[in-house]
Amino acid sequence: MQKVELIATATFGLESVVADEVRGLGYEDVKVDNGKVTFTADLSAIPRANMWLRTADRVRLKIGEFHATTFDELFEKTKALPWSDWIPEDAAFPVEGKSVKSTLFSVPDCQAIVKKAVVESLKKTYKREWFDEQGPLFKIEVALLKDVATLTIDTSGPGLHKRGYRGLIGTAPLKETMAAALILLSRWKPDRIFMDPFCGSGTIPIEAALIGQNIAPGMNREFVSESWPVIPKALWREARAETHDLAQYDRKLEIIGTDIDDEVLKVARRNAAEAGVDDQIHFQRMDVRDIRTKRKYGYLICNPPYGERLGDWKQVTRLYREMGQVFRSELDTWSYYIITSDEEFEQHFGRQATKKRKLYNGNIKVDYYQYFGPKPPRPAAQPASE
Template sequence: MQKVELIATATFGLEAVVAEEVKKLGCEEVRVDNGKVTFRAGLSAIPRANLWLRTADRVRLKLGEFRATTFEELFEQTKALPWEEWIPEDGAFPVEGKSVKSTLFSVPDCQAIVKKAVVERLKQTYRRDWFEETGPLYKIEVALLKDTATLTIDTSGPGLHKRGYRQWIGAAPLKETLAAAMILLSRWQPDQVLYDPFCGSGTIPIEAALIGQNIAPGLNRSFASEQWPTIPRALWREARAEAHDLAAYGRKLEIIGTDIDGEVLKVARHNAAEAAVEGQIHFQRMAVGEWRTRKKYGCLIGNPPYGERLGSRGELAGLYRNLRELMQQLDSWSFYLLTADERLEYQLGKQASKKRKLYNGNLKVDYYQFFGPRPPRPKPVGSAEKEAEG
């Protein structure tokens, strides 16, 4: 089977999480760099990676990488790449770009040079001087970093965070990919309770339900490369059939989402219905200090309001007080909180077991992880009888 080199782009701080997901898909030669995970696999990895990667931003097909300090070098080496193996005669191939610490710092000029080089290459193959670009989309990116140019084609289309269920959003929405990463980093298991006391439009509970039932996050959306003639339609059909077969739709979950805003909970319920997981999540209007549970073990995962999301310092102090009391009550639970407030540990009177720097959009945040004791493992069936016999 033809092997291709792919790049799963990632938000800073999530590269290792994306790499773990890529490895679970069975891909080879997985390499982690800042903001991306590069790997090799067969053509079937393009549909499977797009369908299954929960924490990556998008999946790019790597065409080539080379050093370029002049426009001539950029043009000639771009032209030498096999664009015709992917872009058909009617393909649409806009070019976007970025340049960091490179001699070729003008992004518009680099985009124009790459576009011209691709056109010249395709002219040789298709024996024509003009391309109408009315067919499938092949969005090319030229990324220059320290004079190294990487040329890729986007296989995803809209970013992978666009699962298709979030038609309505609340204020300051959490990206779906970041919410999924928070859950994966918590090591939450589907047989545990998961509680989000600041659920807003429901992103964390919905992503938890998709993970808990092993539902591929891209199952209800389309991708740019589905229209590429180079990738047989059968591979997409097989990947979607596999995703349906692997989903544990019948698995019961205990996921709770609460918020003090009744209107945003209407949005959360609508989004959960769009994701077809509404039966797995209990949404309720409630302040964090009012929630009670008899469950001895569980995970609280949340994105507390801060900055513009909160009206006053008094509200913030009250929220932290309630959260501190809840941590004292649920002393055998694990707590995972994402916030830009660097005073969180001081406010809660407790040092995090682990802290991870992440980004929510352009905002630097920290993911505070307070580990509780491990729940006891259930005894194997028949062990009680054996103990009685002994």
């Protein structure tokens, strides 16, 4: 089967998580760079990567890469790429671009040059002077970094965070891809109780349920490359069949989402139902100060309010102190993972994190504070029967 080079784009700080996911799909030729993970695979990787990657932003098909410091160089080298191998005669092929630390810094000019070069390449193949662009969409990107131009076509369409279940969004939402990354970074296992005491519209608990039952995040949505003639429909059918075969719908999970806002909890319940995991999550109205449980060795992952979101640092500081008191007294055997932009979080919380990781929630720099609890005791060995 035809080999392709794909780029899974990633939020800053999540590249290694995306790379682990790519390797988990069975692809070994993996290269990690800032903001992207590049890998080589056969054509079936386009539907499989789009359906399975939980933490990538989108999947791009790499058409070519070359050095360019002049518009002539950009034009000629773009024109020489095999565009007609992918783009049919009736396709729509808009061009977007970006330029970082490059001689060719004018993005609109670069976009126009690339568009003209692709048109000239297609004119030579299809023997025509004009393209109506009324057919399937092939969105081209020219990305210039330190005078190296990378030409790709987007295979995803809407970003991969758009799973399809979150039609109703609460305030200050966390992207589904980020929520999934927080869970994967925690190494949570589906046999352990899971809690989010600031669940909002339910994104973190829902992503935990999808991970816990091995439900592919993209199994029920469509992707722009499904309309591409070059990808056989059978590959999409096989990829979707695989998602159903590998889903563990019978696995029971214990996931709890709490919040103090009844209205946002209604949204969370609707979102969970839309995702098909409402029977795995218990949503409840509760203040974080009221958390009580006899369960041991659970996982708590949350995205609590922080100053940029609330605009009230005093209120946030008080909340973090209360969290620290409650977690130490009521969840002393649990592991907890907290994302916030407050650089003094540990001081307010009253305990230094076991591990800290820098991430970005949208444009806000945040840290992921990870507190590792004790491991549960191993079950006692059963005596041998006589």
